[in-house]
Amino acid sequence: DGLVIPLVELSAKQVAFHIPFEVVEKVYPPVPEQLQLRIAFWSFPENEEDIRLYSCLANGSADEFQRGDQLFRMRAVKDPLQIGFHLSATVVPPQMVPPKGAYNVAVMFDRCRVTSCSCTCGAGAKWCTHVVALCLFRIHNASAVCLRAPVSESLSRLQRDQLQKFAQYLISELPQQILPTAQRLLDELLSSQSTAINTVCGAPDPTAGPSASDQSTWYLDESTLTDNIKKTLHKFCGPSPVVFSDVNSMYLSSTEPPAAAEWACLLRPLRGREPEGVWNLLSIVREMFKRRDSNAAPLLEILTDQCLTYEQITGWWYSVRTSASHSSASGHTGRSNGQSEVAAHACASMCDEMVTLWRLAVLDPALSPQRRRELCAQLRQWQLKVIENVKRGQHKKTLERLFPGFRPAVEACYFNWEEAYPLPGVTYSGTDRKLALCWARALPPRPGASRSGALEESRERPRPLPSEPAVRPKEPGAKRKGLGEGV
Known part of the structure; x- marks a missing residue:
């Protein structure tokens, strides 16, 4: 104005x-x-x-x-x-x-x-x-x-008689709702025993905002979101009716060449983005990463967990990515052969997009080493879960080494921003040091806490867990190339 x-x-x-x-x-x-x-x-x-x-x-x-x-x-x-x-x-x-x-x-x-x-x-x-x-x-x-x-x-601005008047007026306004709770609190306050309300200084105030130690995040309705994802995946994996365009198609096979049929199977999932609900969530996750929203990783974790609970999805993903011709989908699905191939390729594209987003998540320069190690362990656990589901199904077990799965995201966990591209104020060490100094000046130090203890973690580097096989990191030139392509 x-x-x-x-x-x-x-x-x-x-x-x-x-x-x-x-x-x-x-x-x-x-x-x-x-x-x-x-x-x-x-x-x-x-x-x-x-x-x-x-x-x-x-x-x-x-x-x-x-x-x-x-x-x-x-x-x-x-x-x-x-x-x-x-x-x-x-x-x-x-x-x-x-x-x-x-x-x-x-x-x-x-x-x-x-x-x-x-x-x-x-x-x-x-x-x-x-x-x-x-x-x-x-x-x-x-x-x-x-x-x-x-x-x-x-x-805090009221006198003692004003506080007593406030409490009594509050109880008289809503006696049925407040009176039982008010009496319980009075009993705890007047008790000679050391109750929690007597030993803790101060009292909670829902209007004063969260404490300094709480991380401020947007409210994510996880239960409703999980139910919606389950319904979408169940509908996608369930049997679908077979629709014929004319009577002749019931008896005559397709006359298009095999290469054209394979190309159609690859192109249709990319055009349709099936299942649409999951692809919409993946686009929201990408938008959250763009906005620096801390709920991006939790939302992606919910989506990944729900997708991996369906053995049919993991089987399709494994079958498409390990097949030389990319034209077969194993397992009985209740669909026709053509529909099963289209669903398998759509599922593989969806899972690959999830891995790409996880790669972006672990490449966050502001991510702490501890959080990066936790994500690396979680990605390995998901990779093992996919392999276990495949072993229970009717798939070729000898092609496990050809299946990339979550491997690109796991390899990205070992990229060190401080050694490759140190950015003051952007990488974790700079951000953590700035915030630590800010809060140290504003809040009194905790007993037994070291001022430099908060900065020690930034010097740590994620290492392969001893119980898992180590992934050989790429050369520095290759790392820079992969980073530019992913971002």
């Missing part, structure tokens, strides 16, 4: 994105309360594309996001209130009459990421239409949301 943003607002915006609020609270001299409110204000995400991404990820399509956008434009969001890092509102669809058609929505956020969300509508996915409507309202109408300090900050 042509307005110059004050330096205080710019500083609060950067602090809200990078620094946990617990660190802000412990800074001395204390940060003024008005500035803390501005930090909480800027802690909510500003890009609606992030809301669209996670809504599509949880629901399998953009329908819920579009309905939520319609509710937002129809002014269905009522009484929005932000208390610290907790956002709540009532969503009333226009065709319904309150209070029967009113839904209570709550969203928690931290460092420009939605960390949890809930709604009383009872929808299967957490990212429902009403959550989307509230998030869009907060993004586009932030000034219309009533902003309050965290509850713990407000309680």
Whole structure:
């Protein structure tokens, strides 16, 4: 709008994105309360594309996001209130009459990421239409949301008689819901025994944001996502009906040359991207890597685990990648021969794309050595699982060495960024040192902790596990070439 943003607002915006609020609270001299409110204000995400991404990820399509956008434009969001890092509102669809058609929505956020969300509508996915409507309202109408300090900050300003009055009024407002819990807490506080509530200093505050040790990540509805992946893979691996175009095709064989038939089997999966739901998730994972979203690897791990639970998928993958002609698919699938070949090639392309994404994941310069070793062990375990599934099926066991599987991703685990391309502030050592110094100045040191202990791990290098065969690393020139091709 042509307005110059004050330096205080710019500083609060950067602090809200990078620094946990617990660190802000412990800074001395204390940060003024008005500035803390501005930090909480800027802690909510500003890009609606992030809301669209996670809504599509949880629901399998953009329908819920579009309905939520319609509710937002129809002014269905009522009484929005932000208390610290907790956002709540009532969503009333226009065709319904309150209070029967009113839904209570709550969203928690931290460092420009939605960390949890809930709604009383009872929808299967957490990212429902009403959550989307509230998030869009907060993004586009932030000034219309009533902003309050965290509850713990407000309680610290009350006197003893005011605190007692607050507790009694709260119980009298909701006696049936609060009274049993209030009595249980009173019994624990008045108990002569050393209960947990008596031994721990302070009390939890859901409106003050997570602690400094918690990693800020977008809320990923893993249970709903896993169920959707299972349904998609079950439909893809299940038997499908055979459809004939005319009567003659039931009796006459195809007259196209074998090379043309093989080319059609290879081309059809690439054009159709079957199964479509899994390919959409793979494209979302790639987009998450592009956005530096920490949920990319967990989402890819869920997808890989579900794919490897189907022996038919691993069998197709192994059969296509070890076959010289790439024209046979083993196992009884309930499909015709042509359909089975197409499904096998589609499955092989899908699994190869997963391995490519895992290769990108382990080549992350900011990845810690410990995390890289964990991913390497997980990739080896998946490789062994594929081989075990193949041994139980009707496949050629002598072609195991020809099957690449997860080997490209495992080899990428041994690439060392500090030796090949040291990038200050980008590779793990530089990033970890910068954050360690920042938090060491803001937080008091823990007893028995060493200031240099956090930096020792960055000097470690992933090594092959003793129980697994070592993979010979490539030459430095070959590593640079492979890196450019993968990225």
